[in-house]
Amino acid sequence: xxxxxxxxxxxxxKSLEEKFLCLSLQSLNxxxxxxxxxxxxxxxxxxxxxxxxxxxxxxxFVTQENREFISEIVQDKxxxxxxxxxxxxxxxxxxNMRRTGVIAKKIGVLPLWLNNGKKIQTTLLQVLDNHVIRxxxxxxxxxxxxxxxxxxxxxxxxxxxxEAVNPTLFTKEYCGLFKDSGVMPxxxxxxxxxxxxxxxxxxxxxxxxxxxxxxxxxxxxxxKYWGFQGVMKRHGFKGMPASHGVTKTHRxxxxxxxxxxxxxxxxxxxxxxxxxxxxxxTKGLKIWRINTKYNVLWVSGCAVPGETNSIVYIYDTILPxxxxxxxxxxxxxFDINNQDVPEDIYDDSVHKFDDLTLTFE
Amino acid sequence: xxLKTKIPSLTTRVIQFNSNFHTSTTRLxxxxxxxxxxxxxxxxxxxxxxxxxxxxxxxVYNKTGVGKIGDKVLVAIKGEKKKGILVGLKQxxxxxxxxxxxxxxxLIDDNGTPLGTRIHVPIPTILRTILKEKTFxxxxxxxxxxxxxxxxx
Amino acid sequence: xxxxxISRRCILRKQTSGILRVSSIRQLTSNTKSTKENxxxxxxxxxxxxxxxxxIPDPNVEFRNPIREKLERLDMLSRRAHIDIPEFYVGxxxxxxxxxxxxxxxxxxxxxxxxxxxxxxxxxxxxxxxVIDHQxxxxxxxxxxxxxxxxxxxxxxxxxxxxxxYLRDALPEYSTFDSNMEPEIHPEGAPIPINPIKVKLKPRPxxxxxxxxxxxxxxxxxxxxxxxIRAKELATPWEKYDMMxxxxxxxPEEEQTEIFAEIQQQLQQLELTRKKLKRKRTFIKPVxxx
Numbered sequence: 001x002x003x004x005x006x007x008x009x010x011x012x013x014k015s016l017e018e019k020f021l022c023l024s025l026q027s028l029n030x031x032x033x034x035x036x037x038x039x040x041x042x043x044x045x046x047x048x049x050x051x052x053x054x055x056x057x058x059x060x061f062v063t064q065e066n067r068e069f070i071s072e073i074v075q076d077k078x079x080x081x082x083x084x085x086x087x088x089x090x091x092x093x094x095x096n097m098r099r100t101g102v103i104a105k106k107i108g109v110l111p112l113w114l115n116n117g118k119k120i121q122t123t124l125l126q127v128l129d130n131h132v133i134r135x136x137x138x139x140x141x142x143x144x145x146x147x148x149x150x151x152x153x154x155x156x157x158x159x160x161x162x163e164a165v166n167p168t169l170f171t172k173e174y175c176g177l178f179k180d181s182g183v184m185p186x187x188x189x190x191x192x193x194x195x196x197x198x199x200x201x202x203x204x205x206x207x208x209x210x211x212x213x214x215x216x217x218x219x220x221x222x223x224k225y226w227g228f229q230g231v232m233k234r235h236g237f238k239g240m241p242a243s244h245g246v247t248k249t250h251r252x253x254x255x256x257x258x259x260x261x262x263x264x265x266x267x268x269x270x271x272x273x274x275x276x277x278x279x280x281x282t283k284g285l286k287i288w289r290i291n292t293k294y295n296v297l298w299v300s301g302c303a304v305p306g307e308t309n310s311i312v313y314i315y316d317t318i319l320p321x322x323x324x325x326x327x328x329x330x331x332x333x334f335d336i337n338n339q340d341v342p343e344d345i346y347d348d349s350v351h352k353f354d355d356l357t358l359t360f361e
Numbered sequence: 362x363x364l365k366t367k368i369p370s371l372t373t374r375v376i377q378f379n380s381n382f383h384t385s386t387t388r389l390x391x392x393x394x395x396x397x398x399x400x401x402x403x404x405x406x407x408x409x410x411x412x413x414x415x416x417x418x419x420x421v422y423n424k425t426g427v428g429k430i431g432d433k434v435l436v437a438i439k440g441e442k443k444k445g446i447l448v449g450l451k452q453x454x455x456x457x458x459x460x461x462x463x464x465x466x467x468l469i470d471d472n473g474t475p476l477g478t479r480i481h482v483p484i485p486t487i488l489r490t491i492l493k494e495k496t497f498x499x500x501x502x503x504x505x506x507x508x509x510x511x512x513x514x
Numbered sequence: 515x516x517x518x519x520i521s522r523r524c525i526l527r528k529q530t531s532g533i534l535r536v537s538s539i540r541q542l543t544s545n546t547k548s549t550k551e552n553x554x555x556x557x558x559x560x561x562x563x564x565x566x567x568x569x570i571p572d573p574n575v576e577f578r579n580p581i582r583e584k585l586e587r588l589d590m591l592s593r594r595a596h597i598d599i600p601e602f603y604v605g606x607x608x609x610x611x612x613x614x615x616x617x618x619x620x621x622x623x624x625x626x627x628x629x630x631x632x633x634x635x636x637x638x639x640x641x642x643x644x645v646i647d648h649q650x651x652x653x654x655x656x657x658x659x660x661x662x663x664x665x666x667x668x669x670x671x672x673x674x675x676x677x678x679x680y681l682r683d684a685l686p687e688y689s690t691f692d693s694n695m696e697p698e699i700h701p702e703g704a705p706i707p708i709n710p711i712k713v714k715l716k717p718r719p720x721x722x723x724x725x726x727x728x729x730x731x732x733x734x735x736x737x738x739x740x741x742x743i744r745a746k747e748l749a750t751p752w753e754k755y756d757m758m759x760x761x762x763x764x765x766p767e768e769e770q771t772e773i774f775a776e777i778q779q780q781l782q783q784l785e786l787t788r789k790k791l792k793r794k795r796t797f798i799k800p801v802x803x804x
Contacts, residue, residue, distance in 0.1 A: 108582035110589075111636055113660050117615065119456075124582050294581050308577050351660045353592040358660045360615040400649075449649075456639070456659065457612060459624075462650030462682065482649040486616040513617060514624060514651055 045144040047191060049134065049159060051173040074167060078184045091197045093330035095323055098155070100332065101192040101315040102130045102206050103162035106221065109302045112288055113351045117358055122288055123304045125219070125312060127295040128162035130206040131183040135159075135199055155193045158200060161186030162311075190313055198331040208295040209333040211287055211314070213347045216322040217299065218283045220313040221306035225277035235270040280305040284319045290345045389451040389464075391428030393418055397436060397466040400448065401477030401509070406468050409438050416443070416466065430458070431491035436466065443468050443476075446492075446506060448484050459485050459514045473501035475509055484510040557785075562774040565601045566781065567631075568638035568657065569773060573765050586635045587773070591780045593658050598788050599665055604628050605673030605709060607691055608642055610655055611664040624653050625668065625693045629678035633657075643681055645690040650682065670700045672708045674730035683720045684713040684732075 062070075093099075104125040112122050138154035164184035167175050175185045181202035200206075211217060231237045231253035239251045256269050282303050289298035297314070306312055317323065346352050391397070395418045399406030409416060416438035421428045428434055428447050436445050449465035461482075468476040473496070484507075492503040557565050569590070571583045602608060606628050614622035626642030629652070633639050638657040643650065655662060681689045688711075712733045715724060725735055726745040753759065774781075 107579040108577060110582070110586060111656075117613075117661050119656070119659070124585070126581060291585060294585065296581070296585065309579055353589045353658075353660075354595070355660070356596055357613065357663045359613050360620050454654070456654050456656050457614075457622075457661070458653075460652045460654075465649075481647060483646045483651060486614055486622060489616045512647060514622075514646065514653070 047144050047189075048142050049177060049189070049191075051177070052171050053174045055169060055171045057169070070168065071166075074184075078182075091330060093327045096195075097197055097330065098193065098195045099198050099210070099316055099328065099330060100132075100158045100160065100194050100200065100206065101190070101313055102127050102210060103160055103188050103190050104128060104219075104297070104312050104314050106304055106306050106308055106310055106312050107296070108308050110298070112298060113358075114349050115351050115358065116349075117360070120288070120300060121302045122298040122300055123285075123302055125297045125299055125304070125314060127206075127208040127210075127297065127314070128188070129164060130160050130162050131181060131186070132200045132202050132204045132206070133159040133161040133178060133181050133183070133186070133189065135202065156196055156199060157191050157193045158198075160190050160192060160206070161188065162190075163187040188311055192313075192315070194331075200331050204332065206332050207292075208290050208297055209292060209341065210329065211290070211297060211316075212324075212326075212328065213287050213290055213345050215324045215328070216284050216286055216317040216319065217297075218281050218315045218317050218319075219285060219299065219304050220279055220281045220315070221304060221310060223276040223278055223280050223305040224307055226275035228273065229275040230272050231270065234272060234275045237270070284317050284322045286347075288347045288350050291343065292341050292345065293343050389453075391418060391421065391432075391434070391447060391450065391452075391464055392426060393420065395428075395464065397434075397445070397447075398463045399438070399445075399468060400465045400480055400482045401467045401475060402479045402481065403468050403476035405439055405441065405443070406477065414439070416445070430454070430485065431488055431495065433469075433495075434466070436468075438468075444471065445469060446503065448480070448488060448506075449482065458487050459483075467506055469501075469503070469506065471501065473503040473505060475506050478509055480506075480510045483512045483514040486513045489513075559771055559774050559778065562778075562781070563770055566774075568634050569777065570634060570765055570770060571773075572634050573763055583635070583773075587777055589636060590658060591777060591784075593660070594784055597662060597665065598784075598791070599657060600667045600788075602628060602631075602640075602665075602667050602670065603672045603706065604631050604676060604678060605671055606667055607669040607671075607695065608640075609664075609666040609668055609695070609697075610642065610653075610662060611666075612655070612659075613661045613663055621663070623693075625691055625695060626651075626653070627678065627681070627689060627691060629681055643678075643689050644693070645686045646693070648686065650686065650689065652682075666697060667700075668695050668697045670698075670706060672706055674708065674710065678731070679722070680713065680715065680724050680727075680729060680732055683715050683722075683724065685716060688713045 104127045107124045107126045109121060109123050111119050113119050136157050136159070138156050141154075141157055143151075161178070161181075161183065163186055165187050167185040170185050177189075178185045183203050226233065230251050232239050232251050237253055240246050240249050240254065242250060253271065256271065257263075257265055282301070282305060285299040285301055285304070287297055287299055290296070304312060316328070344352070351358060396415045397418055398415055399410055406416075416436035418428065418434050419437050419442070420435035422433040422435070423429070428450075430447060430450055432447050434445055434447060436443055445466040445468045447464070448467050449459070449461035449463070451461060451464050454460045465482060467480060470476060489507060492507060496503050563570060569587060571578060571586075607625070608628055609623060609625045611621060611623045613620055624642060624644070626644035628640050629643045630641040631639075636658045639654055640657065641652055641654050643652045645651070657665075711731065713731055714733045715735060718737075723741075723745075724732060725737060725741050726748055728749070
């Protein structure tokens, strides 16, 4: 088994990758290469593990009976594999260790009240059915991005998958990615760098209890796409007066540079262009509350990038002053002997909705 | 008879006054040139209001230049410069903080002692906390204002 | 098919102005799946949307998510177990008691007429207005704020309009209410009375141009003809026939009943406890004054 997977990994996927990379980059390589930009356009860099995902669905005229039969097969195939959960060697967590992140869905913004009577806004992030799909040692992993500066202390990484869907919708190659872990093919994949102690066996589920209340997280998401926008909306320029002889320049940026020796547009000049649709990280968001039944985190603020119902990635924070003080569940939370976890876990300073009316002394 | 003729003339005068002067009705902010209403029984305040010449804010003692509840302002009243504290605003407030139909002012001197002896409109309770905080940070004692209030909301 | 659903929603929208409690609807609800014994209920499933409007989620498609809405509803119910949030409408007179860390006895009571009710879910809020010592005062309260300890309806009634912001420009006697007002008894099951009072406005300047708002609760305004000509120019009388607009603004009836069927049992339980409390309250002996 291991041998086969090894061969697959080294031959077929590799060759496919190269083909796809060629396909995707060929059209882009035709563009004229100019001077180096300060903020370069994000180029299409497919991760090395990615293959063609969605199958072209033809009308196969399959009868209802056969359709049911296929879904039965799918169920049988993946049901037995789900309980492949073995406990890894538990290592004590130390502050310099990095755990895996999770894939979540932004599901809305709600207020919470603190015990001092203050109202705060929180964003709700639903942790999806995350499973470990693949583990790369630093030697195995090849970055899709060629860096000028070579990374020294290379870290291993974990590929996480979320939201299992009907595998008949995917291509064979894509379903092949999930062969080792034995989980149902997932709609979303993400790569998380971890420290070598935080390695997880394939197929391990990760829930919202991976995080604990009172700690801080960073959330990465794709911002809302506003399309091609002017300078006032995109960069918050003031525009120009509405009257006093101003003609046809009410929302324009004005001058973009001087003449003479500096007679060109300097790199990084703020001008109209595409707004949003970029990955952005909001750092240092506190977890106020966790719902274990629906796997939901209440995270401070309403500035999590992306629309409601969009996919976000949650990491332990990198801000040095907001690192956790108490040991975290490491490498992730394991449900040993079916522990009784309360449905709602609150931070100490949050007023629970079940509590009595607040009083002040 | 005399009274009857006088009162309507007074009211019309005030209305004319409001419509002639530009006030930012949408944001209802207190800034320089905003007309305020004196709500204590100090002599100068009473006379100014009776004459239909309410005081005009000529400075707000904070960094934004927009007066919020409990802020100290400098007003021009009857040709004099007096200081006062904003005790009620027209502007939209935080939840549970009352919003009033007029911009209310209580005149004080430099030590924070009010010029009048009674405030004849309700005062928001949040002023207790705000004025106490301001008293510690600045030299003057503003909490004397709370003592002359008749009712809190 | 689509047209029929849209028109149905529009009818729903129109019904909001006047509610009729029909016993036949009540029978319908008793037939729906209630696992335990049939608890006698005050409201039918169709009426819940008037009584508890904040349980209907925001119809904006961009903000909708079933799990978030469910969690929000659970939180609202668990808060309602500790504070009795009664049925009230814009135009009702309320007394709100809240814990106030600024006042010496740490509580604060405010009586006033509800001039606005908005927001859905945990964000629901309302504005009360009163005139105290000849000074108009307004306070905004959040319905699910844990600091509120008691919400009491002193007079349950409606006005002719959905918002009463024009009271700010009306004569003060129209928004003056006694702060020691006794609650008036509203017989259970009786229709909500609509107060047909017409308010007299002060002369201009106003905060808004009321002549353009198509208000029913104000007296004839004494203004030059040009104001009304301009108001007529700017009026959009066709908007009430704009089915698509109504469709975007409302949540379909099927979804509403689904939501209320889910929380019906808890709401009925809350109603029962409220009834019990009310009965208890009536038996309290009056305190003798020296």
